[in-house]
Amino acid sequence: MEPDDAWTTLRRQCEALEPGAELVTPVSERPFEIERTDDDRIVVRFGDSGEMRPLWREQFVVFLEQLDEGAVSVDHLQPGVEPYASVVTLADEYTADEETISYDADAVGGESPFLVSPAAARDRPERVHDDALLLAALLEELDAAEPASLDTDSLTDLYVLASDVQHGSNRVRRSARDPLLERLGPDQELHGRYGTVRRTTRERREPTDAETIFAALDDRGIPREWVTGVDRDKLDVVLAVTDLEEDEVYDVDEDVYVQKTGVDEDEKYSRLRGIADRIDDLEGTEGEDLREELDDIEERLEEALSAG
Incomplete structure (x- = not known):
């Protein structure tokens, strides 16, 4: 060329x-x-x-x-x-x-x-903001207080958007954790517009290696049988290579739930742009009132997410 x-x-x-x-x-x-x-x-x-x-x-x-x-x-x-x-x-x-x-x-x-x-170029905070705005718009359209009365498509959209906002806000919350910990001293609280945070310590215990555990038990005359049990990983191997049936060694409880298996990000982004374009098309008092209403919705969402 x-x-x-x-x-x-x-x-x-x-x-x-x-x-x-x-x-x-x-x-x-x-x-x-x-x-x-x-x-x-x-x-x-x-x-x-x-x-x-x-x-x-x-x-x-x-x-x-x-x-x-x-x-x-x-x-x-x-x-x-x-x-x-x-x-x-x-x-x-x-x-x-x-x-x-x-x-x-x-x-x-x-x-x-x-x-x-x-749609794919948005960073994590932008995605949370956009999903929250879409959820707010959907909640304005639907009677979410009575989910059983909603049509299936609306109910599905409500579930997907609520799930996206939850998981997205959790990721943003975790990203804010480390900077906050650097600014929080022992027994100190920090106050924002929407709430208060403080440093909290929780212990998570994991057993050390078996040899160390058994040595400690033997020193004190504690029978090893008191702490030994069935290894689930080894039990699953036995199930896979023998004719042992699962119900012979497991108590199985079935938990039925709704699983989100896909999200149409392009459709969400198109809908979001449509909302923004319609707002831009409005002029005068009507447009200003709608912008103020959306600002109020976003503020209430931030308060709800902070409280959760």
Whole structure:
């Protein structure tokens, strides 16, 4: 491909990316976004550091000339070249796999393996925020106080979103734990807008090795039989290789529950964007009232999650 044509194609592909979409570098897997395109550069911003970096047209030409001469090994890409390689694969004629990036004039255009959709590019706090907003919107639509009266689709959506908010908020809570522990001294409490936390210590006990345990028992004349029992792992092996039946050695209780087996993140993201677009379309008092209502919903969700 001629340099001018390739440059025009790359700029057009960068400008056509969905808002919020990211690229990742092939080796170091650093995420970055396209900030803007100019006549002589494409400016990117790295998500892990906030660093802004220009990718120069002349450097793209050099890299494309290498590809014209043959495939480039992904493993041999230098850190400074990695973002160039990621951007190049946005063009249909440049293909990539786990090992190489190459030029093929007859290639059927496919999505770059280094392109991350806006839905997948969100970090953990953003996902919790979005799931909480979707759950709040759903709760406004449904009579969740009477779940049995809901249709099956609504009940399923309610369960999935509530589960996503629960698990997502738990992960965010755990990520906040270590910084809080560094700021909490013994018998100290920290107060926020929504509640209070303090340092708590719990002991978890695990038996040491059998030899040490038996030696301690023997020293005190305690029979080893008092602490020995059935090894479940060994029992499962016996079940697998003999004709012993499970109900002969196990008391089996059946626990029936609902298991979430899949989440349609693209559908959730589309719905979220639809809510945001409708809010943006509203003007005047009606739009302002709705924004205030959503702010209130988010605040009540934060209070509920903090209390839980």
